[in-house]
Amino acid sequence: MNTIAADPGYATAADIEAYLRVESDKRRELFKKWGLPNSRLIEWSEIWCAVGLDRFQPKKLWNELQAPLLDNQDVAAVLGCSVDTINTWCRRDTYPKGFPYPIRLGARKKLWVPLEIRAYFEPHIYAKRAKELRRPLKTQRQFRQGQETLPIGLDPLTADCSSLNTTSHSRRPANLLRDEASVREHMIVTTEEMVSELNERKHALELPSETRHMDAVVELLEREIKAGEPVSSRQRAQTALRSLLNAHNRTLENTDLSLALFDSYFPITGWNPVEMPTMTQLTYLDYRKRARGVIKRTLGISQHEKKLRARVDRWTEVNSWLRDMPNFASREQIYSSIISTLTLLAREHDFQPEDITQCVISELYRRASSKQRNSLRNAARLISGFQSNKKHSEKTGIFFPNPIKPIHFCEPKSYQIPGHFHAEINEMVKISIRKKYIKIRRIWENLSDKTRKAHLNALRATVSALMATGHLNFNSNSIKSALADPNAIEDALGHILSRVDKNELQKNSAGTILTYLPPILERNGIQVPELRADIKAVPEFALSIAESLMPLETQNFCKALIQNLDARADFLLSHAPLRAKAEAILALAKKQKRNLTIRERTSVRQLGTVALFCAIECGGAPIRIENFLEIPVNGPGAWLNRISKDEYKLSVPANKTKNKKPIVALIVASQEQYHDTVRWFLAKIRPLFFFERKSSHEPGSKEHTRSMEAAAAQCSWLVPGVKNPDCSLPYTTFLGWFKRLMRNVVGLVCDPHNFRHGQ
Numbered sequence: 001m002n003t004i005a006a007d008p009g010y011a012t013a014a015d016i017e018a019y020l021r022v023e024s025d026k027r028r029e030l031f032k033k034w035g036l037p038n039s040r041l042i043e044w045s046e047i048w049c050a051v052g053l054d055r056f057q058p059k060k061l062w063n064e065l066q067a068p069l070l071d072n073q074d075v076a077a078v079l080g081c082s083v084d085t086i087n088t089w090c091r092r093d094t095y096p097k098g099f100p101y102p103i104r105l106g107a108r109k110k111l112w113v114p115l116e117i118r119a120y121f122e123p124h125i126y127a128k129r130a131k132e133l134r135r136p137l138k139t140q141r142q143f144r145q146g147q148e149t150l151p152i153g154l155d156p157l158t159a160d161c162s163s164l165n166t167t168s169h170s171r172r173p174a175n176l177l178r179d180e181a182s183v184r185e186h187m188i189v190t191t192e193e194m195v196s197e198l199n200e201r202k203h204a205l206e207l208p209s210e211t212r213h214m215d216a217v218v219e220l221l222e223r224e225i226k227a228g229e230p231v232s233s234r235q236r237a238q239t240a241l242r243s244l245l246n247a248h249n250r251t252l253e254n255t256d257l258s259l260a261l262f263d264s265y266f267p268i269t270g271w272n273p274v275e276m277p278t279m280t281q282l283t284y285l286d287y288r289k290r291a292r293g294v295i296k297r298t299l300g301i302s303q304h305e306k307k308l309r310a311r312v313d314r315w316t317e318v319n320s321w322l323r324d325m326p327n328f329a330s331r332e333q334i335y336s337s338i339i340s341t342l343t344l345l346a347r348e349h350d351f352q353p354e355d356i357t358q359c360v361i362s363e364l365y366r367r368a369s370s371k372q373r374n375s376l377r378n379a380a381r382l383i384s385g386f387q388s389n390k391k392h393s394e395k396t397g398i399f400f401p402n403p404i405k406p407i408h409f410c411e412p413k414s415y416q417i418p419g420h421f422h423a424e425i426n427e428m429v430k431i432s433i434r435k436k437y438i439k440i441r442r443i444w445e446n447l448s449d450k451t452r453k454a455h456l457n458a459l460r461a462t463v464s465a466l467m468a469t470g471h472l473n474f475n476s477n478s479i480k481s482a483l484a485d486p487n488a489i490e491d492a493l494g495h496i497l498s499r500v501d502k503n504e505l506q507k508n509s510a511g512t513i514l515t516y517l518p519p520i521l522e523r524n525g526i527q528v529p530e531l532r533a534d535i536k537a538v539p540e541f542a543l544s545i546a547e548s549l550m551p552l553e554t555q556n557f558c559k560a561l562i563q564n565l566d567a568r569a570d571f572l573l574s575h576a577p578l579r580a581k582a583e584a585i586l587a588l589a590k591k592q593k594r595n596l597t598i599r600e601r602t603s604v605r606q607l608g609t610v611a612l613f614c615a616i617e618c619g620g621a622p623i624r625i626e627n628f629l630e631i632p633v634n635g636p637g638a639w640l641n642r643i644s645k646d647e648y649k650l651s652v653p654a655n656k657t658k659n660k661k662p663i664v665a666l667i668v669a670s671q672e673q674y675h676d677t678v679r680w681f682l683a684k685i686r687p688l689f690f691f692e693r694k695s696s697h698e699p700g701s702k703e704h705t706r707s708m709e710a711a712a713a714q715c716s717w718l719v720p721g722v723k724n725p726d727c728s729l730p731y732t733t734f735l736g737w738f739k740r741l742m743r744n745v746v747g748l749v750c751d752p753h754n755f756r757h758g759q
Helices: 013-021 024-034 046-049 057-063 072-079 081-090 114-121 123-130 137-144 162-167 191-202 214-224 230-249 261-266 281-299 303-312 314-321 332-348 356-368 370-387 391-399 418-434 450-469 485-500 507-523 531-536 551-562 565-572 575-591 600-621 625-629 674-690 703-714 731-746 752-758
Strands: 009-013 040-043 432-437 443-446 640-644 645-654 662-667
Touching: 009 013, 009 046, 009 640, 013 024, 040 046, 046 057, 057 114, 072 081, 072 114, 114 123, 137 191, 214 230, 214 281, 230 281, 261 281, 261 507, 281 303, 303 332, 314 332, 314 391, 332 356, 332 370, 332 674, 356 370, 418 432, 418 450, 418 507, 450 485, 450 507, 485 531, 485 640, 507 531, 551 565, 551 752, 575 600, 575 674, 575 731, 600 625, 600 662, 600 674, 600 731, 625 731, 625 752, 645 674, 731 752
Parallel strands: none
Antiparallel strands: 009 040, 432 443, 640 645, 645 662
8 A cells, every 4th residue: 555644844935936837926926825824844745735636645756746847848848749739739728638637827837747747658657656646535536537637727716615715725725627617717817817818718729829029029119219218229229139030040020039048049159150151249249238138128127137136135235345345346346246146136036145055055056047157156155255264254244144165066967867876887887898807917908998988878878768767766776677677778778769869869879879788788797688689770779980970060160161261261370369369468467577367377378278279280180179188298108299490290199099090290380380389388388287386486486487397397288287287188178268269269169079170
């Protein structure tokens, strides 16, 4: 029997907002309608009751019932159909047989219980668990009478007037049956939603969409002009919006009015001379700023932010305290992370400075945009520094009594796999990469490091697919039982194939993963019958060099270099403007007889490293980025050697290249000055990577310069790491430098991979 318990725990306001897919103001409005207290913690049983489920649920379903509800886009992704299909079902209120009715949070907001969607999509796996969901008795009776799917609306009032006088929110059944829905179909009925609802009933078959479009922005600008606002700026905003949309082959009438959609189409780094040949980068940034501002006004976001900034509360005192700092004028941009970003986000969620804890600031960080996240990291670092500084700790403790630590930024992992699974995967890979055992040395001879990484990736992808198909639980002790189950492996491979069909995974990547999978399992003693034959039977999993094509982005970049003489010239001389900008910073510091500031030294190192890569790619050989970052320069195994005054020799061993063929290239003095850039980097830029090393000499002195040069002479890497010069520069760090500087300084939008193919 299932264990039914009454205490599934408590949910925070953030948990509930994530669960219902709403913001804080909507959540408070819902709580008011449902009669729930607007406190920090609410029992999960109360939330389940509010969305039409029974208060008491089987304990084994608690984790699944606390997962966020699915919206239209999530459901479409699970079912593999378009969002328009789901919208049509909801608009016409007709659903396929067995498909669950949505939970409605108004005329537009529709949500589903994840378990019920999975049960509809894969009934052989989840149907049994979904049937264990408990609903109120009246709903269960209707289900037994033959109705397979049950409509749920979030109105706390029922058709029975006797229930209106009750004061207990737990006695107000939230789920309205189809015959009761005519009384009050939705919980929140604003004027806008009521008009939308009437139009939906009148034009149920004709209305293709309820979404506003970008033409509403032009209508707002026209109204502002008629009201006497300045004409020039508003006409420029219209031109900006139309020009940006034209660059993506969009029009005002077929583009949804959405700030998130606009940001996805036109990010701040979105200018591309290939896709926008008639628009410079400065023009793009100007157009984006104008268009984005008027979109925010149309949506009411600007007005809302203005009200938040004008609010007088404890954050006002914090801002006054920071503005009175003696170094505020020189650090205003840094302090704005607290004065502007943190203040705005905290007021948005009703947090005062005393409420800011590490959990709160982490939650704000999780919900913030990429630009806001950078600012929040600065804010956390500032507060942490003030708390540890004796001079400011007392005053800081008044406003921020809770200890705050800096937010450590890390890239999201490709596959969300529990830590204990990673440990088991690593152990399996140790076995799978063994080639032969050397008896005398008593050690195993292993495959190459790149093959080891490929084995890791193959196992991670397979384990992630097993978890996605429900064959492997997050809390399972081992992955081997699922890997040994032929049915589980079959479903996992089907999941990987679906990712290929949805363009979430490249065909060659899937082929590589599944080429390695059978030997990995076999070397670990796991036998899956006919696995190789099953994989071979799927054309999408076949690796073929003849069918391998460059991505469309790379093809367009290369075509632009062939067709556009100016772009080709910028490409071939891309190292020159980077080097010139770095030399200008060095010359300014020398002229003013001072050391480089931290920001200047960082810029010079970045500019010099990217200029070096461009010079080696164009003046030597188009090597892969991994090979560039692995180049040793000191010792007998150096890859880059100075042969004469005007000549460098680059040698990459065969075991380090993709095609297992060695690369040997000469970088000689020429009119393009590739050789000069390599020599300049080694002489002036590379020692700066060792500036922060502990030294008894005064920074900037001749002795300190000699110590940096000596440290550089002992380091084996051509490009040392910034934080740890004993290691090479990480790929992700260089990738960020390259993409930003090539776009902003050279005027080419590309990554190192596209640059190599261009050469």
